[in-house]
Amino acid sequence: MATTPNPDRRNERARRAILDAALELCSTQTYAGLTMEGIAKSAGVGKQTIYRWWPSKAAILLEAITERADQSLDFPDTGDLLADLRGQMYELVRLFTDPMFGAYGRGLIVAAQTDPAISAALLDTLIRPRVQLCIERLAKAQQAGEIRADVDLAVVVELLYAPLYYRMLLHTAPVSSEQVDSVISLVMSGIRP
Amino acid sequence: MATTPNPDRRNERARRAILDAALELCSTQTYAGLTMEGIAKSAGVGKQTIYRWWPSKAAILLEAITERADQSLDFPDTGDLLADLRGQMYELVRLFTDPMFGAYGRGLIVAAQTDPAISAALLDTLIRPRVQLCIERLAKAQQAGEIRADVDLAVVVELLYAPLYYRMLLHTAPVSSEQVDSVISLVMSGIRP
Incomplete structure (x- = not known):
């Protein structure tokens, strides 16, 4: 046996x-x-x-990238919201600017424009679970009184992360940790009590 | 003759x-x-x-869309910053959610990922001139004391518009005027004196 x-x-x-x-x-x-x-x-x-x-190369890549990303994009909770956001977003900048991950991330987003199955897989595998983790971290900060009670945390997540995708896909300027710092700083000014 | x-x-x-x-x-x-x-x-x-x-269909489309968009995406200056932002961004929502313009906008952004000439044309023809118009409108508001003097207006433009592109390209949720209202409201809280 x-x-x-x-x-x-x-x-x-x-x-x-x-x-x-x-x-x-x-x-x-x-x-x-x-x-x-x-x-x-x-x-x-x-x-x-x-x-x-797997039905497609996109599905394989999504799983492979998600596994790899899981190790580096976890949302820490050190008790310091600013440091946690900064650390996680710097890690995302590192992925977006990595020639290999950057090109494949763009390739998947491109494929998602014409293939609803890839779009759904991209959302379910990669985007939504991470949005959820970020919302949970922000919710703790909101409960601790570090974010105004009336602030819609889903909108905050879009404000924080959309500018990175915007630069990656429109090439208006390089995605960078300086960008992360400016974005966090402005968003925090808008959501602090 | x-x-x-x-x-x-x-x-x-x-x-x-x-x-x-x-x-x-x-x-x-x-x-x-x-x-x-x-x-x-x-x-x-x-x-x-x-x-x-024109070197490509993308170049023709960019010129055609820019001409058409010029008539509807001009940046008004009524003296009321909120109303001006809202009006202009609602118009952009209308374009992004128009089946024809939406599909072609996505098509051009997709083409820009693998063709640097299209990417440059997209930036020069469509994106940068409109970013500039928005910065100019925000600069007037900043001079009038409606926005803190230390705020980087280029970052504000990214925070305002990137969430619309994010939803359009990642399909996390529909681009909508409600999204515009939430985004403007949070961004304004962060930049008011």
């Missing part, structure tokens, strides 16, 4: 290999150049194996 | 026909489906005529 391969473990190995292969290919391939065939070949699995778990 | 066609007038007629044809085709064609050939045919001119003036 001990020599029978455990299908769960085998599946997890294949899943890991596919996600790792997708991320590795990101350093050498453009978003447009990345294919399911390429990922399968690089992971040493059949294309069918990939399609059993 | 009076019967010799005036080349300037002929050129202006052809230019007008091309821009009108491009905008008209937008109602029946997707951004991807729109071609230089289609625009030329619909405008009744040769493809060479189009290529003499």
Whole structure:
């Protein structure tokens, strides 16, 4: 019995290999150049194996990027709201300005414009869970009296993060930690009691 | 002599026909489906005529949309900053939520991600002139003491407009006049003296 391969473990190995292969290919391939065939070949699995778990390269990338991002984009709660926001947003700036993550983030947002399934996956996998974490951190600050009680925290999250996406997608200016500082400073002036 | 066609007038007629044809085709064609050939045919001119003036369909669309937008997105100065911001941003919401303008705006932003010439044209033709108009209106308010002297007006413009682009491109929620009201209200709390 001990020599029978455990299908769960085998599946997890294949899943890991596919996600790792997708991320590795990101350093050498453009978003447009990345294919399911390429990922399968690089992971040493059949294309069918990939399609059993993911409908598109966008879905694989979303899962791979989310896993990687999870480790760095968690919302800290040190008790110091300003420091927590700044730290988390600096980390996002690092991702947005990383040539590989930046290009693939843009590639996914582009794909989401014409493919509702990718748009839904982008929202459910990457955006909404992080918006929720930020709202929870802001809600603690609001309960502690650091933010006015009448402030709609969902609007605050948009005001904080939208300017980073705006610069990343419209290229009006580089996304930067200086931008984060100016944005946090203005937003905080508007929401303090 | 009076019967010799005036080349300037002929050129202006052809230019007008091309821009009108491009905008008209937008109602029946997707951004991807729109071609230089289609625009030329619909405008009744040769493809060479189009290529003499514009390098790409994106360039034609930018000029056509900018002309159309110019009439509706001017920055008013009624002396009431809130009303002026609200009026201008409601007009932008109307464009973003118009099925045709919305789709083509997204199409141009998508094209800008992989084509630096389109990105530069988008910035120079559409974005920067309007950012400048907004900064000028805010600067008057700042001189009149309605905005704190230390506030960086370029950051204010990003805070005001980025949330509309964020919703349009990430589809987190519909772009709406209610969003404009919440954004203006929070941003104003942060910049008032």
